[in-house]
Amino acid sequence: xxxxxxxxxxxxxxxxxxxxxxxxxxxxxxxxxxxxxxxxxxxxxxxxxxxxxxxxxxxxxxxxxxxxxxxxxxxxxxxxxxxxxxxxxxxxxxxxxxxxxxxxxxxxxxxxxxxxxxxxxxxxxxxxxxxxxxxxxxxxxxxxxxxxxxxxxxxxxxxxxxxxxxxxxxxxxxxxxxxxxxxxxxxxxxxxxxxxxxxxxxxxxxxxxxxxxxxxxxxxxxxxxxxxxxxxxxxxxxxxxxxxxxxxxxxxxxxxxxxxxxxxxxxxxxxxxxxxxxxxxxxxxxxxxxxxxxxxxxxxxxxxxxxxxxxxxxxxxxxxxxxxxxxxxxxxxxxxxxxxxxxxxxxxxxxxxxxxxxxxxxxxxxxxxxxxxxxxxxxxxxxxxxxxxxxxxxxxxxxxxxxxxxxxxxxxxxxxxxxxx
Amino acid sequence: xxxxxxxxxxxxxxxxxxxxxxxxxxxxxxxxxxxxxxxxxxxxxxxxxxxxxxxxxxxxxxxxxxxxxxxxxxxxxxxxxxxxxxxxxxxxxxxxxxxxxxxxxxxxxxxxxxxxxxxxxxxxxxxxxxxxxxxxxxxxxxxxxxxxxxxxxxxxxxxxxxxxxxxxxxxxxxxxxxxxxxxxxxxxxxxxxxxxxxxxxxxxxxxxxxxxxxxxxxxxxxxxxxxxxxxxxxxxxxxxxxxxxxxxxxxxxxxxxxxxxxxxxxxxxxxxxxxxxxxxxxxxxxxxxxxxxxxxxxxxxxxxxxxxxxxxxxxxxxxxxxxxxxxxxxxxxxxxxxxxxxxxxxxxxxxxxxxxxxxxxxxxxxxxxxxxxxxxxxxxxxxxxxxxxxxxxxxxxxxxxxxxxxxxxxxxxxxxxxxxx
Numbered sequence: 001x002x003x004x005x006x007x008x009x010x011x012x013x014x015x016x017x018x019x020x021x022x023x024x025x026x027x028x029x030x031x032x033x034x035x036x037x038x039x040x041x042x043x044x045x046x047x048x049x050x051x052x053x054x055x056x057x058x059x060x061x062x063x064x065x066x067x068x069x070x071x072x073x074x075x076x077x078x079x080x081x082x083x084x085x086x087x088x089x090x091x092x093x094x095x096x097x098x099x100x101x102x103x104x105x106x107x108x109x110x111x112x113x114x115x116x117x118x119x120x121x122x123x124x125x126x127x128x129x130x131x132x133x134x135x136x137x138x139x140x141x142x143x144x145x146x147x148x149x150x151x152x153x154x155x156x157x158x159x160x161x162x163x164x165x166x167x168x169x170x171x172x173x174x175x176x177x178x179x180x181x182x183x184x185x186x187x188x189x190x191x192x193x194x195x196x197x198x199x200x201x202x203x204x205x206x207x208x209x210x211x212x213x214x215x216x217x218x219x220x221x222x223x224x225x226x227x228x229x230x231x232x233x234x235x236x237x238x239x240x241x242x243x244x245x246x247x248x249x250x251x252x253x254x255x256x257x258x259x260x261x262x263x264x265x266x267x268x269x270x271x272x273x274x275x276x277x278x279x280x281x282x283x284x285x286x287x288x289x290x291x292x293x294x295x296x297x298x299x300x301x302x303x304x305x306x307x308x309x310x311x312x313x314x315x316x317x318x319x320x321x322x323x324x325x326x327x328x329x330x331x332x333x334x335x336x337x338x339x340x341x342x343x344x345x346x347x348x349x350x351x352x353x354x355x356x357x358x359x360x361x362x363x364x365x366x367x368x369x370x371x372x373x374x375x376x377x378x379x380x381x382x383x384x385x386x387x388x389x390x391x392x393x394x395x396x397x398x399x400x401x402x403x404x405x406x407x408x409x410x411x412x413x414x415x416x417x418x419x420x421x
Numbered sequence: 422x423x424x425x426x427x428x429x430x431x432x433x434x435x436x437x438x439x440x441x442x443x444x445x446x447x448x449x450x451x452x453x454x455x456x457x458x459x460x461x462x463x464x465x466x467x468x469x470x471x472x473x474x475x476x477x478x479x480x481x482x483x484x485x486x487x488x489x490x491x492x493x494x495x496x497x498x499x500x501x502x503x504x505x506x507x508x509x510x511x512x513x514x515x516x517x518x519x520x521x522x523x524x525x526x527x528x529x530x531x532x533x534x535x536x537x538x539x540x541x542x543x544x545x546x547x548x549x550x551x552x553x554x555x556x557x558x559x560x561x562x563x564x565x566x567x568x569x570x571x572x573x574x575x576x577x578x579x580x581x582x583x584x585x586x587x588x589x590x591x592x593x594x595x596x597x598x599x600x601x602x603x604x605x606x607x608x609x610x611x612x613x614x615x616x617x618x619x620x621x622x623x624x625x626x627x628x629x630x631x632x633x634x635x636x637x638x639x640x641x642x643x644x645x646x647x648x649x650x651x652x653x654x655x656x657x658x659x660x661x662x663x664x665x666x667x668x669x670x671x672x673x674x675x676x677x678x679x680x681x682x683x684x685x686x687x688x689x690x691x692x693x694x695x696x697x698x699x700x701x702x703x704x705x706x707x708x709x710x711x712x713x714x715x716x717x718x719x720x721x722x723x724x725x726x727x728x729x730x731x732x733x734x735x736x737x738x739x740x741x742x743x744x745x746x747x748x749x750x751x752x753x754x755x756x757x758x759x760x761x762x763x764x765x766x767x768x769x770x771x772x773x774x775x776x777x778x779x780x781x782x783x784x785x786x787x788x789x790x791x792x793x794x795x796x797x798x799x800x801x802x803x804x805x806x807x808x809x810x811x812x813x814x815x816x817x818x819x820x821x822x823x824x825x826x827x828x829x830x831x832x833x834x835x836x837x838x839x840x841x842x
Binding site: 026027118119121123127129130131132133134137138139140141142143144145146147148149150152153154155156157158159160162163166167168169170171173175176178180181183185190202211212213214215216220224228233287 | 447448539540542544548550551552553554555558559560561562563564565566567568569570571573574575576577578579580581583584587588589590591592594596597599601602604606611623632633634635636637641645649654708
């Protein structure tokens with residue numbers, strides 16, 4: 001019998017949780033309720049873990065929590081819920097997590113859900129589910145279910161909550177092992193401006209019998225890649241878009257955090273790095289670009305995506321940061337430098353660049369000196385006794401480069417295999 | 422045996438759809454595939470409805486579609502898919518809808534899903550699911566499932582796609598009828614600034630044995646209310662927050678479209694309208710407010726919510742618009758005017774108002790003359806021979822007003838009942 005952890009604020013949603021518990025039981029699933037209420041209340045509804053225990057797990061007591069403002073109280077209860085649920089999960093006490101909530105309940109429950117591995121069913125019925133949910137979902141496989149109305153019981157929501165409970169029960173069914181699962185898993189990163197390279201590489205890898213996991217490097221993609229490598233779900237990495245590192249170092253919006261490009265090395269996985277899209281720093285609408293950069297070189301990819309060209313100084317700095325990260329690799333690593341350009345825009349036929357206000361830019365986007373500053377700096381700081389480095393007179397989207405990258409990764413994997421054997 | 426409509430672009434995602442079909446069949450669900458590919462391709466994968474048929478249903482042919490740009494092609498295929506799927510649904514050919522997609526596939530499939538009633542299982546596995554999904558979900562109960570990686574098959578995504586298929590199969594299980602479902606369903610609208618009124622009214626309605634459906638009037642809430650009334654799922658309406666009408670008329674961001682406040686009347690449902698929150702026009706960050714209004718009266722509710730006070734001229738106009746909408750009601754309607762203020766901010770103890778740039782505002786938020794312009798105009802344009810109108814010397818959040826509203830709605834419902842009998 002499977003058990004699902006229900007994380008709820010029983011002070012306001014006791015009846016709704018009672019209903020969901022009935023529906024889960026009807027499907028043969030055992031509910032296990034953790035109460036994350038932030039205010040004292042007369043408890044009519046039973047829980048397996050009380051809000052007092054949750055507060056205590058966060059190192060405080062519930063009376064103190066119930067006197068706090070909403071935001072700090074939420075923070076305490078989130079912390080307590082994470083600690084207790086991680087312990088319960090390690091003990092094998094539940095196999096899935098489910099919750100119903102408004103903004104407060106969603107914030108707490110999703111922060112907990114994000115802690116559990118991909119594949120563990122996570123379902124959030126949330127009044128926030130028809131809006132910007134990135135903060136709730138993060139890079140995880142959290143299922144967001146929009147309840148149409150508020151989280152309160154009526155004819156319509158009973159139908160929706162019952163659907164949610166049955167969806168959770170369905171996900172908790174035993175999965176059958178699949179023969180395909182034995183294939184070697186290669187992570188590949190992609191971004192619009194290096195798409196041709198990524199697509200070609202993916203086909204070639206699949207032809208060789210590998211399975212490819214594609215990550216779009218918009219911040220969450222890179223985070224997912226790094227975390228999945230840490231969890232041991234990935235066997236090798238072909239990093240074609242490293243723009244998230246640029247955003248982290250220079251200050252764009254698509255950063256994947258300070259440890260991007262590090263997990264594969266730390267785990268000793270074979271990796272080939274073609275530092276694609278390092279020529280651009282990502283912003284949203286033009287007003288999201290800091291004032292100090294208004295006279296820099298820009299390109300408006302869409303009305304909601306504004307790209308800034310990295311300059312020589314930043315490129316040099318980036319080269320050093322890349323080298324420091326890659327030098328720490330415990331496994332085989334190779335850097336391939338596409339001398340003719342790092343993205344579709346980084347080419348003599350690239351787009352017309354502008355200043356932030358739309359005036360012509362002081363120079364074109366294509367900037368070989370900036371590229372050179374990057375790879376010279378990278379080479380100078382790289383420990384060439386341990387890390388491979390090759391300058392290739394091709395553009396990143398040249399099919400020959402994708403082919404070379406795949407061949408090299410394949411070689412690194414076989415060499416590693418031999419070393420192991 | 423239940424059938425699920427799968428809406429997919431088989432040109433790029435054939436293998437993934439094949440996998441999901443296997444998983445659905447393993448759960449006893451029959452897949453029915455509609456191909457919405459926008460480009461010609463060599464078809465390896467069977468579908469029950471081909472992309473040629475979809476294009477034809479939209480009044481064009483697929484060769485033409487495959488030569489179009491992405492956006493117009495998407496539009497055509499969406500239109501064709503909607504027409505065919507609505508017909509299939511009417512014929513009882515499927516009981517749920519599911520899809521996997523990137524931005525293009527998600528746009529097409531979710532536009533189709535939005536056409537089907539609440540309660541019909543709708544599940545979208547989408548690379549866009551960890552971002553702003555409002556355009557995809559709308560006000561419906563569409564379940565968004567984030568696949569972590571791209572829509573391509575590997576060890577991780579197989580686990581995720583299988584979970585999605587099992588969630589869909591779970592939702593398709595027969596629901597049991599519930600005795601609670603016989604209760605009368607009352608829709609109630611709410612917004613932060615009229616929360617005390619809404620909460621009190623909800624409790625009182627529940628004490629009387631009604632079930633309450635709560636709608637947060639942030640645009641989608643009002644749309645949901647109006648559509649659910651049209652579908653016959655609601656028996657009476659207590660409209661406490663009508664701020665969406667203000668946004669529609671003046672030009673804020675939380676409009677629910679031009680027909681808000683009309684469905685209940687058109688269906689002849691009893692309704693009590695307390696025009697709460699008509700004193701504010703909603704914007705996001707200050708830069709979303711049109712330049713022409715920069716010297717108006719504002720309040721920054723949060724960094725992401727900027728409120729503008731309606732002025733006398735707008736209030737007068739609003740009163741007329743409300744009257745025109747309410748005059749068309751075919752059922753009993755009563756307007757209650759809270760003379761001491763329409764929102765928590767519309768009070769002598771309300772917040773300190775500012776101009777858009779943060780300087781002190783030309784006047785305070787509390788503006789009895791603007792309120793008066795609204796209700797005088799409303800009264801003057803209202804057909805008082807058919808619609809009830811009462812000015813009450815209370816603030817909207819006074820518990821006595823909530824009580825009065827509930828008593829009056831209860832009375833209208835009983836009177837209507839007598840007329841029917």
